[in-house]
Amino acid sequence: MLLRKTGEDVVAIPQPSHSWLSGQMARAWGNDRFSRPAPHAEFCLAAEQHDLGWLTWELAPELDPDTGRPREFMRVSPPTHVGLWTDGVRRARIYGSYPALLVSLHAETIYSRHFDFAKASPEHKRIVHAFLDDQRAFRHALTAALHADHRLAAVTTEDVLERNRLLVAALDWMSLQICWGVSQEARLAEVPVAGEERAELVLRPCNDAGQSVAIDPWPFDGERLEVRAEGRRLQGRFSSDEDMRSALARAESVLIVTTLVPGAASPA
Numbered sequence: 001m002l003l004r005k006t007g008e009d010v011v012a013i014p015q016p017s018h019s020w021l022s023g024q025m026a027r028a029w030g031n032d033r034f035s036r037p038a039p040h041a042e043f044c045l046a047a048e049q050h051d052l053g054w055l056t057w058e059l060a061p062e063l064d065p066d067t068g069r070p071r072e073f074m075r076v077s078p079p080t081h082v083g084l085w086t087d088g089v090r091r092a093r094i095y096g097s098y099p100a101l102l103v104s105l106h107a108e109t110i111y112s113r114h115f116d117f118a119k120a121s122p123e124h125k126r127i128v129h130a131f132l133d134d135q136r137a138f139r140h141a142l143t144a145a146l147h148a149d150h151r152l153a154a155v156t157t158e159d160v161l162e163r164n165r166l167l168v169a170a171l172d173w174m175s176l177q178i179c180w181g182v183s184q185e186a187r188l189a190e191v192p193v194a195g196e197e198r199a200e201l202v203l204r205p206c207n208d209a210g211q212s213v214a215i216d217p218w219p220f221d222g223e224r225l226e227v228r229a230e231g232r233r234l235q236g237r238f239s240s241d242e243d244m245r246s247a248l249a250r251a252e253s254v255l256i257v258t259t260l261v262p263g264a265a266s267p268a
Contacts, residue, residue, distance in 0.1 A: 001061050001070045004181055004231065004256070011254045012061075012070050013231035015054035018179050021229045022171040023048020025220070025260075029167070034219040035194040039155050043164060045095060046102035047171050053088020063244045068237025070244060074114070078124040082131045085110075089135065098152055101142045104135045105165040106172065113169075163192045170201065174215075177203055178258050179229050182213045191219070202263065216263025225260040 002018060003010040026047035030036030037043035054073070057080075064071040076084070085107045093100040111132060117125055146156040154160070170191045177186050182205045191201045199217055206212040232251035238244035 001058065002072055002176065002179055003069060003234075004179060006233070009233055009235050010069060011231040011256065012234050012248060012251070013179050013229055013256070014058040015051035015073055016049075016058065017229045017231065018175050019051040019172075020048055021178060021227050022050065022168075022175040024227045025171050025174060025225070026167075028220045028222065028225050029171075031219065031221050033193060033217065035192070037164065037167060038160070039098060039152060042096060042098040042152075043102065043167075046092065046099040046106075047168055049092060049095065049099065050103050050106050050168060050172060051088065052091045052103075053084040053086070055091075056087070057084060060241075060245060061248070063238055063241045068239065068244075069234065070248070078115075078120065079127055082127050086131065086134075089138065097142050097146055098156075101139055101146070101156075101161070102164055102168055104139050104142075105161065106168045107135060108132060109165060109169045159196070166190055166198075167192045174201070174203065175229075178213060178227065178260075179231075179256065193217075193219075204263065206261070211257070212259040212261055214261050214263045218262035220260065223262070227258055227260060229256045230254065231256065 001015065002013050004013060023044055026037060026044040037047075061070040062076075063069070064075055066075075089100055089104045089107065092103040111128060115128060117128075120128070143156055143161075146152045149156075155164075170188060173188050182203050184205065186203045187200055189200045190198045193199045201219070202216045204214045204216070206214055231254050232248055233254050234244075234247060234251055236247070238247065
């Protein structure tokens, strides 16, 4: 769950809806400068389903007692988070080996970038290290099998997997920014361009109440791209899981539509 502020209210956006937006961008990624993802179908599926481990959790989200609202994804406890990602990789494996490989790599990226081992408790560090060790063993077995697949061997090399890992992470980051609402400039380094080239991607709000976002350099096919995510407008704060879940079930659905445009189209 992530929360988009709208005045005194929030729009509660489930993780799978946010990842759906990632998939919309993945399918449009690629132009004269930016390489199209490969293997395309498997990559787009992984980008769109990278948060499928949250499906069950999102059916009955937890209350965050500190905010009185649904617990946001970055405030879930490490044991719960590891369980969700373990489940997500297993579910991705049902779709296929390559999507599961990319979802597992994305889990590694999340923990390497965002989990603070220095501040974590010994028990939480043990849980996360065990999860990462299991995922590395899982990926090793998958990679060996994929190397024997004549169709996928060429896209299972170390350099292609690293490119795809960085691209899933970039799409995830872009989708989060868009779902939260881009109100100021945001930057992400190490975004794959073509071959070994990497670029810093910049997102800037256009002057239209957050309905469009300028991106520089422009990574998509076409002159603009409309993307969508859906959430529920949640009013007030709550003191129990039951009250919060009941309010979510009754809440108004909100479709968030954002138009992405090249950076040159951004107002000065």
